[in-house]
Amino acid sequence: MKRKFALYSAVAALAAGIGTGQAKADDLTLCWAAWDPANALVELSKDFEKASGNKMHFEFVPWPNFADRMLNELNSGGHLCDLMIGDSQWIGGAAENGQYIKLNDFFDANKIKMDDFIPATVVGYAEWPKNTPNYWALPAFGDVVGWTYRKDWFSKPELQKEFKEKYKRDLAVPKSLDELKDIATFFQGREIDGKKVYGAAIYTERGSEGITMGVTNALYNYGFEYQNPNKPYDLQGFVNSPDAAKGLEYYKALYDCCVPPGSSDWYMSQNIDAYKSGQVAMQMNFAFIWPGVNADPNVGGDKSGYFPNPAGPKGHFAQLGGQGISVVANTTHKDAALTYIKWFAQPEVQKKWWSVGGYSALKAVVDDPSFATSQPYAQTFLDSMAIVKDFWAEPSYAQLLLAMQKRVHDYVVAGHGTAQEALDGLVADWTKVFKEEGKI
């Protein structure tokens, strides 16, 4: 009898153990773009697996196909992703179409405060409608367009001398967009170390979002506004103001004077390649590439420096990148997915996130006195995040984006029409979209 009891007890205990294990351990799939930060997140997430017993799987898609693949997944009501690190522009559509779970109650219950994150990332990655306390994501990866430059070329005495004679100032990090263009012009077609080099690699890509993410860094700083600050969706005179047209002319001038030949359809990866192969003195790119540049055997370490997008005549802004992490409404592992977000929001995890190559948006990390000197690009990241602006996050953002891609590429790269005509056309396109949406 005793033996029987022991046997039954052992079986019951085993069953209970298995049962507990099954209830506790979930298989979670996190969807994101395939890039360096994603690899860092895989490493970071091993700690989560240890702590929670859940198993993490990852679905990473290269950037050119990221939106297609993931929005298809969301729109078709697929069950692939439990967690989604989606682009900031998706927030509006994902919120209005019920594709993400609203996180307000969860944040309140777990004492996760949005005040603890960099304000721009909260607005950019988490809120819909913008500037209202309705949260659909936790800021996951802070990113912004900035510049990388060849510090070793800038410090060459002969170039310093020549530049000073020509421009009556030192060859140094540009403080304004005009200075940036001067430097790019100076380097264009020059021979350095026996190789022909060019001024700057800038975004010109036509197919997805490239040229828009590039040109806005000039437009914002020349006075472009997405809409009348006092009257939403009032575009006339803000999108196509004479100042905005000057900003667009500036970008075209930069394209015409100072980019490598053939860079008519370049985005992140092409700019990185051009910079790492020693083709250009400067490159425009999102900040996520900086750890890779710093570690590069050819251009890394002291050879490279970083600076925020320079100011223009009407302001000082930079294009926001980055993403928030959301729980997909269709998930069958909602609790485990929320556990991941709770774990990810912890300050010690966020500190480690920064140390492995992720860009934390938590104030506790970036406001730490040691942060600015923790990496050569850390201060530039802080400076850049302080001046960000983002593209529309409307549910119809894709229509707005593709219209801008077309208008801007048509003017800057193809050379059709004038800047004013391009922006007037953009106002017409955007007005049509907002009318169809019933916003105006």
Added chain:
Amino acid sequence: MSSVGIDKLAVSTPPEIGRRIRGLSDRAIAWIFVAPTIVLLLAINIFPLIWTIRLSFTNFRVNRPNEVVKWVGLANYENILTDPDVWHTMQATAHFLFWTLFFQILIGFSLAWLINRKFKGSDLWTTIIVLPMMLSPAVVGNFWTFLYQPQIGLFNYAVALVTGVDASSFTMIGNVNLAPWAIVIVDTWMWTPFVMLICLAGLRSIPDSIYEAAECDRASNWRQFWTITIPMVLPFLMLAVLFRGIENFKMFDLVTLLTGGGPGDTTLVTSINLKREAFEKWRTGYASAYAVILFVTIYGLASIYVKALNRVKQR
């Protein structure tokens, strides 16, 4: 299987089943065999087509499940047919279609004619020539993107060598005037071998006796070419035009990889525009109408063309 084997199988079939099968008419048995294919066709071809036509009369957006779907009648069709951007993409497609067909037929037929004149190593040359069409368009697109690079690309280098211009002074895929031709060159490079193979089949199907009779009649080579070769190869050439025409009307991969539709909208062909409407802007109803228009266009043109082809064959 031998008749003994069939007899054994028939004997081993249980009597009731045997009776049931024997009770079926040939027509019924034929239906049993064909039914799975018909069901499959209905499921993956006919139903989506009918559904697409239905959607084309609505304002449905697949990414807005919470919105009420409205019946908009012919509004989508009207919007498409009056949109200058759509006509621009049609023009870009027509340009691409015309020139690729022109060059592929011209070069493909010439190559087939040369290869057909059996010479030492002609089989090896045939193999080398057909290599491009065996590659994936993704590989070809990336490969030519590098070839077209002004600084390191072989294409610019070759042009510079021949013309003496600076290799980095022009960019094939970044220039408004050159980009459409850059795509025509790549598609011609890739698909001329296909046309060549079809023409080769046509040339080899002409009996030698016809040429021998022409020789007896003392017809010149030129006369033989125009009165024998061309008319007899014409149905094959027209078949090649049909295949390549349909394929190139739907061209997507090469253009996406080489130019992404740019510079500006210069190389924005209809298939790319349709994809943007359907899977980037998510205007499902509008894109469905767009797809129906393209389907009708291709189907209509192909039908007329096939009739002409049949007439040529019957001559």
